[in-house]
Amino acid sequence: MSEGGLLAWKRQEIDVRRGPAGEYVNVHKPLPNPPRGMHWVLNEKTKEWSLEKKPEVVVAEVVDEDSKEQPPAFIEHEVTKTDTFAGICLRYKITPTELRQANGGFSGTNLFLAPQPLRIPNTKGQCQMAKAVPVGTQTRSQKMNRLMSGCRGISSSEAKCYLELNDWNLEEAIVNAKEDGF
Known part of the structure; x- marks a missing residue:
């Protein structure tokens, strides 16, 4: 007897009780444009897309040394998914030690273990929070x-x-x- 499907345990049956394996009709269509002030975010665990508010864009500007106003001692920075520890240090021109000390001495480079919002030391008086003007x-x-x-x-x-x-x-x-x- 040749190898074949005569025996019950060698036969393959298609289970039609659960419906089709999936419909791929809309796979080629891109996501619609999100509403103003929102953006699409992919949940890696469930592979589902959802809308989230865009983080506010904050621009640092140079303060005149002759200015009579004292610059703030700290700048608050909301950590986003795209931020990195080194990137924040480069952006605000501070050392990793200064950043850790200003935030209670958290260890490592994982920003999600750091306090929120992140406090950026402004010891040199170089940066001041300003809203981005459209x-x-x-x-x-x-x-x-x-x-x-x-x-x-x-x-x-x-x-x-x-x-x-x-x-x-x-x-x-x-x-x-x-x-x-x-």
Whole structure:
């Protein structure tokens, strides 16, 4: 007798009681544009997409030394999923030790174990919290020029890439370029 499906334990049956394995009709369609101030986030465990509020973009500006107002001792920074310990140290030009001391001496580089919001020491008086001001309508070349002037050492092709990755949102492109050390 040859190897075959004559015996019951060698036969394969398709279980139709549970319905089809899956419908792939809508797989090729992208997610719709999120509402203003929101963005799509993928839950890695369940593989489901959900909407979350976008974090506020905060820009640090240089304070004049002749200014009579005292800069704040600390700046509060909300940690996002894309933040890294080294990236925050580079962005605010502080050492890892200064960052840990300002936040109760947490150990390691895992920002999710650090207190929220993260306190950034402002001992040099260089940074002050400021809200990002929305700029009027600009052409793509104007946005590229503003990005290149705001981030020294960035080339035009890199500026275009940052803007395209951020859907031509200048403020987000500047934040991402600064995170990468420009």
